[in-house]
Amino acid sequence: xxxxxxxxxxxxxxxxxxxxxxxxxxxxxxxxxxxxxxxxxxxxxxxxxxxxxxxxxxxxxxxxxxxxxxxxxxxxxxxxxxxxxxxxxxxxxxxxxxxxxxxxxxxxxxxxxxxxxxxxxxxxxxxxxxxxxxxxxxxxxxxxxxxxxxxxxxxxxxxxxxxxxxxxxxxxxxxxxxxxxx
Amino acid sequence: xxxxxxxxxxxxxxxxxxxxxxxxxxxxxxxxxxxxxxxxxxxxxxxxxxxxxxxxxxxxxxxxxxxxxxxxxxxxxxxxxxxxxxxxxxxxxxxxxxxxxxxxxxxxxxxxxxxxxxxxxxxxxxxxxxxxxxxxxxxxxxxxxxxxxxxxxxxxxxxxxxxxxxxxxxxxxxxxxxxxxxxxxxxxxxxxxxxxxxxxxxxxxxxxxxxxxxxxxxxxxxxxxxxxxxxxxxxxxxxxxxxxxxxx
Numbered sequence: 001x002x003x004x005x006x007x008x009x010x011x012x013x014x015x016x017x018x019x020x021x022x023x024x025x026x027x028x029x030x031x032x033x034x035x036x037x038x039x040x041x042x043x044x045x046x047x048x049x050x051x052x053x054x055x056x057x058x059x060x061x062x063x064x065x066x067x068x069x070x071x072x073x074x075x076x077x078x079x080x081x082x083x084x085x086x087x088x089x090x091x092x093x094x095x096x097x098x099x100x101x102x103x104x105x106x107x108x109x110x111x112x113x114x115x116x117x118x119x120x121x122x123x124x125x126x127x128x129x130x131x132x133x134x135x136x137x138x139x140x141x142x143x144x145x146x147x148x149x150x151x152x153x154x155x156x157x158x159x160x161x162x163x164x165x166x167x168x169x170x171x172x173x174x175x176x177x178x179x180x181x182x
Numbered sequence: 183x184x185x186x187x188x189x190x191x192x193x194x195x196x197x198x199x200x201x202x203x204x205x206x207x208x209x210x211x212x213x214x215x216x217x218x219x220x221x222x223x224x225x226x227x228x229x230x231x232x233x234x235x236x237x238x239x240x241x242x243x244x245x246x247x248x249x250x251x252x253x254x255x256x257x258x259x260x261x262x263x264x265x266x267x268x269x270x271x272x273x274x275x276x277x278x279x280x281x282x283x284x285x286x287x288x289x290x291x292x293x294x295x296x297x298x299x300x301x302x303x304x305x306x307x308x309x310x311x312x313x314x315x316x317x318x319x320x321x322x323x324x325x326x327x328x329x330x331x332x333x334x335x336x337x338x339x340x341x342x343x344x345x346x347x348x349x350x351x352x353x354x355x356x357x358x359x360x361x362x363x364x365x366x367x368x369x370x371x372x373x374x375x376x377x378x379x380x381x382x383x384x385x386x387x388x389x390x391x392x393x394x395x396x397x398x399x400x401x402x403x404x405x406x407x408x409x410x411x412x413x414x415x416x417x418x419x420x421x422x423x424x425x426x427x428x429x430x
Contacts, residue, residue: 002361009364009423014416021413025382025406032386033397042390140334143390145319146197169259172249172267 043142045161049074049153050141054108054131057117062131064157067104071180072153073173075107076139079120081147087167088124094173095128101181102155108133110144152176196316204309211357212302219294226298229284237277244272293367293419297356300373304353307377311346322387344384345377352376365423367415375412381405 007013043050049072053063064072075091077084088107095105108131109117121130133139142151150163150173161176209230216226245267246253246260253259259267285295314320322339324330330337356369363369382405385391391399 005361005364007364008368008416009420011417011421011424014413014420018410018413018417021406021409025409028382028386029398029402029406032399032402042392044392047392135335137334140318140321143319143321145314145317146195169253171253175249 043159045159047159049157049159052138052141054133054138057130057132062129068157069155070102070104071155073105074151074153075148076110076142076144077107077148078110079112079116083166084148088126090170090173092126094177098177098181103177103181106131108138110139111136152180154180197313200309200313200316204306208302208306211305212299215301215357216298219298221290221294221298222288225288225290229281232284233277233281236280237273240276241268241270241273244269296367296370300369301353301357304349304373308346308350311342315342321389323389339387341384341387345380348380349377365419367419371412371416375409378405378408
């Protein structure tokens with residue numbers, strides 16, 4: 001080991017490394033291309049929102065494709081998460097204000113039972129769509145890293161912005177929504 | 183994985199715990215490593231403090247400029263501790279610029295400085311990857327290998343560990359290894375090179391990636407470019423070291 005490290009004091013050793021990286025790197029990168037492997041675009045601003053199907057709290061089936069042509073706010077949340085709870089009233093008010101402009105808010109709960117979620121929805125007077133992601137599949141699709149995470153999706157199905165964490169200020173939600181509906 | 187630990191009524195988001203632990207350990211490693219090198223006493227601690235402070239302020243101000251409507255009726259929001267109201271890129275650039283300026287003003291030599299920072303930065307990068315593992319993000323493609331992990335209803339490549347473990351070994355290795363280095367700046371090149379190589383290789387098995395150019399994975403293109411730069415700098419510094427040795 002010491003001999004290997006000592007050998008790295010020669011410029012020639014580094015030149016060999018440079019050549020190895022120069023040649024082998026592109027080969028490996030090409031082998032890792034999406035065409036060569038099955039991968040999906042990361043759900044970030046500018047990427048298409050991953051398609052999903054979810055059961056709503058009232059038992060209906062909702063797909064993202066059904067909402068094509070409408071601005072969508074997708075909120076991933078849980079009732080045990082204080083910032084998620086705190087931003088719900090603001091989401092409700094923005095939802096009511098922009099309903100005429102076609103705004104759809106879908107708050108997808110992560111892995112909780114229907115009774116817990118229904119109690120919370122009733123206590124807070126929420127009228128927007130509540131999805132039930134029992135398996136966490138949508139959380140995985142959207143690479144959920146922190147609760148809550150909110151995706152602002154344009155009429156063309158492209159993610160315009162992502163907000164990780166919360167609670168979001170009402171003005172921030174409205175600012176984002178205004179950009180979606182314009 | 184374990185995105186959230188429920189301790190009684192408290193819900194602890196594992197990702198923040200790992201970020202905090204990695205950040206604290208990284209600062210500690212950088213500080214201790216700096217004490218062994220030819221740097222102005224206390225410089226690294228003080229410069230990291232100012233870089234952190236300016237980075238935080240810059241990242242919040244950039245967010246405010248980006249979303250001014252959020253703060254029009256809520257000026258107190260400017261000082262709220264919400265991590266989502268930060269612009270990380272601007273924070274990194276701002277903090278980095280302050281650190282570089284302080285280093286230039288203090289006359290700190292570049293290579294010992296990079297070597298001092300190397301173990302700390304390596305530990306922070308490993309903590310970020312471990313946080314992704316804990317929360318189940320940045321997942322790998324499905325696999326039936328014996329070391330595949332059960333995640334999101336399938337067994338998958340633990341790509342986060344492919345990234346975390348090599349850089350953690352490299353960082354801890356250069357932190358504790360007391361042997362002679364080939365030249366000043368070697369530790370920084372080693373940790374940076376190991377991380378870039380781990381990204382280049384492990385991204386092959388990542389399920390979801392941002393793509394650039396002709397559908398190439400962006401992180402691989404960046405890692406490959408970084409490796410080329412590191413190898414080129416290695417040629418330069420090794421030649422420089424050889425010239426100095428001959429003169430002595």
